[in-house]
Amino acid sequence: MASESAPLRxxxxxxxxxxxxxxxxxxxxxxLSLDVAKPEDAELTEAIIRAADxxxxxxxxxxx
Numbered sequence: 001m002a003s004e005s006a007p008l009r010x011x012x013x014x015x016x017x018x019x020x021x022x023x024x025x026x027x028x029x030x031x032l033s034l035d036v037a038k039p040e041d042a043e044l045t046e047a048i049i050r051a052a053d054x055x056x057x058x059x060x061x062x063x064x
Contacts, residue, residue: 015054024049024059031063 013020025036025045034041052058 028063
């Protein structure tokens with residue numbers, strides 16, 4: 001018997017929307033062990049997001 005799962009929910013964000021950018025910052029903070037409360041870490045995070053043109057695939061590539 002197949003188990004029931006919750007329906008898939010898709011959220012769409014613009015590349016410049018604050019919720020999306022927060023997801024990118026949170027991802028980078030976790031992946032690179034950054035503390036975005038520190039100015040130098042916040043600057044690095046924003047520089048990576050800018051260099052990646054806000055696209056997650058490039059953000060994750062640059063984080064690696």
